[in-house]
Amino acid sequence: MNAVVRLDRVCKVYNTLERQVVALDYVDINVQPSEFVSILGPSGCGKTTLLRLIAGLDRPTEGLVWVSGRIIEAPATDLGIVFQEPTLLDWRRVLANVMIQIDVRGLPRQPYEQRARELLERLGLSGFERSYPLQLSGGMRQRVGIARALVHNPPLLLMDEPFSALDALTRDRLNVDLQEIWESDRKTVVFITHNISEAVFLSDRVVVMTPSPGQVAEILNIDLPRPRRLEIRETPAFSALTGRIRSVFEKTGVL
Amino acid sequence: MNSVAFPSTTRRQPIYQVRPVDPLPWYRRTESILWPMATITVMLLIWEATSRIFHIPIYILPAPSKVVSVGLEHGSYLLWHSAVTTVEILAGFAVSLVVGVLIAILIIWSKAFERAVLPLLVVSQAVPKIALAPLLLVWFGFGWEPKMLVAFLVAFFPVVIDTVTGMQSVPTAMRDLARSMGTSRLQTMTRFIMPHALPNLFSGIKVAITLAVSGAIIGEFVGADKGIGYVLLLANGRMETALMFSGIVILSVIAMLLFYSVQFIEKICLPWHVSTHVLPHGRM
Numbered sequence: 400m401n402a403v404v405r406l407d408r409v410c411k412v413y414n415t416l417e418r419q420v421v422a423l424d425y426v427d428i429n430v431q432p433s434e435f436v437s438i439l440g441p442s443g444c445g446k447t448t449l450l451r452l453i454a455g456l457d458r459p460t461e462g463l464v465w466v467s468g469r470i471i472e473a474p475a476t477d478l479g480i481v482f483q484e485p486t487l488l489d490w491r492r493v494l495a496n497v498m499i500q501i502d503v504r505g506l507p508r509q510p511y512e513q514r515a516r517e518l519l520e521r522l523g524l525s526g527f528e529r530s531y532p533l534q535l536s537g538g539m540r541q542r543v544g545i546a547r548a549l550v551h552n553p554p555l556l557l558m559d560e561p562f563s564a565l566d567a568l569t570r571d572r573l574n575v576d577l578q579e580i581w582e583s584d585r586k587t588v589v590f591i592t593h594n595i596s597e598a599v600f601l602s603d604r605v606v607v608m609t610p611s612p613g614q615v616a617e618i619l620n621i622d623l624p625r626p627r628r629l630e631i632r633e634t635p636a637f638s639a640l641t642g643r644i645r646s647v648f649e650k651t652g653v654l
Numbered sequence: 655m656n657s658v659a660f661p662s663t664t665r666r667q668p669i670y671q672v673r674p675v676d677p678l679p680w681y682r683r684t685e686s687i688l689w690p691m692a693t694i695t696v697m698l699l700i701w702e703a704t705s706r707i708f709h710i711p712i713y714i715l716p717a718p719s720k721v722v723s724v725g726l727e728h729g730s731y732l733l734w735h736s737a738v739t740t741v742e743i744l745a746g747f748a749v750s751l752v753v754g755v756l757i758a759i760l761i762i763w764s765k766a767f768e769r770a771v772l773p774l775l776v777v778s779q780a781v782p783k784i785a786l787a788p789l790l791l792v793w794f795g796f797g798w799e800p801k802m803l804v805a806f807l808v809a810f811f812p813v814v815i816d817t818v819t820g821m822q823s824v825p826t827a828m829r830d831l832a833r834s835m836g837t838s839r840l841q842t843m844t845r846f847i848m849p850h851a852l853p854n855l856f857s858g859i860k861v862a863i864t865l866a867v868s869g870a871i872i873g874e875f876v877g878a879d880k881g882i883g884y885v886l887l888l889a890n891g892r893m894e895t896a897l898m899f900s901g902i903v904i905l906s907v908i909a910m911l912l913f914y915s916v917q918f919i920e921k922i923c924l925p926w927h928v929s930t931h932v933l934p935h936g937r938m
Binding site: 478 | 834925
């Protein structure tokens with residue numbers, strides 16, 4: 400009942416000139432406090448729509464979205480979002496990019512600047528506080544994006560395929576680092592991805608979506624012990640979980 | 655978690671290492687100036703030689719040396735008139751900048767304004783502004799006002815168009831980011847949209863400043879008793895071709911100085927932008 404995020408029979412229909420596109424078709428999802436939940440599905444299954452509804456950036460056609468016990472009717476500000484693209488402000492240096500959250504919200508600079516520096520250090524960006532985004536690699540930029548989403552200490556973190564534009568090695572590394580940061584303050588995370596092994600590696604629960612129109616195909620509990628290391632992907636327990644998800648995708652015609 | 659800071663944990667090796675880079679040697683840094691300078695020198699030498707060898711009459715094509723000597727002879731006279739013209743240019747440019755950016759902001763803020771005004775603005779560019787100069791003369795007399803107005807009329811359009819283009823190219827994710835922080839309309843404009851559009855604004859400004867020079871001269875051609883445009887007409891009437899060349903040279907110098915001042919300001923304002931080459935390893 401005290402779920403941080405609650406989607407209650409949510410539908411989203413986009414009207415174009417020629418036709419109606421059903422993006423989400425009666426979706427029910429609950430996310431508990433401190434839970435890491437992945438929404439996993441093929442492209443075009445409404446994953447990003449789902450995230451935009453939770454963030455209040457879009458309104459559902461039908462149904463209700465609750466965040467922290469309140470119905471979302473306007474853009475929610477009590478959360479952090481990591482976008483698919485790093486979406487950094489090119490004209491601000493790395494530290495200032497993280498601190499934009501604090502500046503715009505009118506929070507006290509001093510304690511948060513310390514937190515910002517600490518986040519950057521944990522994300523391996525010490526020494527780059529005064530660099531401009533265009534001087535960083537793609538992986539480093541996305542790390543700055545993560546620091547920015549966490550600096551104001553929101554109870555909820557939304558991540559929209561944050562690592563999909565990165566190469567496999569950088570992605571692995573960021574998965575490990577994200578997990579480490581998550582372990583230290585256990586924020587509620589909704590993580591959108593189309594990568595099966597990434598979803599299993601990071602999550603407490605994986606919500607598997609059907610192809611368009613998006614519906615919940617299955618919800619899997621991931622009981623693998625934490626902290627997880629990359630080697631866990633080699634274990635039979637891990638393979639069983641990814642295999643199960645793959646079979647769901649086969650059944651729903653994705654694979 | 656209530657406290658802002660993290661519980662302290664073990665610190666790791668930084669993933670990315672920083673290493674200083676040697677500055678470029680002087681001959682690499684000045685390369686971009688030396689080459690065009692050499693080209694101009696060679697062209698001037700050819701010009702000088704041609705006019706001497708073929709004895710071209712001075713009222714048709716004076717040699718560069720003659721242009722320089724006549725220019726120096728009328729030094730203070732030319733300087734005073736170029737000061738007049740420069741003020742007209744700067745006034746027209748300043749107004750076009752302020753008005754241009756304001757119109758751009760209104761276009762971004764109000765869909766109705768965009769629909770009502772933007773098409774008219776685009777169509778209005780079909781009107782040759784030079785043709786309006788005599789009209790402005792009738793309305794505002796022989797003072798600096800019509801010159802400033804012509805400069806403004808020719809210069810403000812690129813400011814509007816480039817600024818609007820830059821402002822409209824703010825990615826959706828960045829707008830979403832701003833909304834998720836609960837920014838006000840003004841904050842979104844000043845913290846996200848305006849800085850994002852700044853590189854475009856500067857390319858508009860660079861076009862505007864050169865157009866403003868032509869605008870002011872056109873204004874002076876139509877009717878003036880001072881300014882370089884006036885000097886050019888006067889020298890033309892007296893067949894003092896060398897003085898005309900001096901005027902043209904001074905005008906080009908003014909235009910160049912203004913252009914490079916804008917570029918200099920751009921470099922200061924946009925240290926982050928690709929165009930200003932901040933990348934330590936980006937010697938492209």
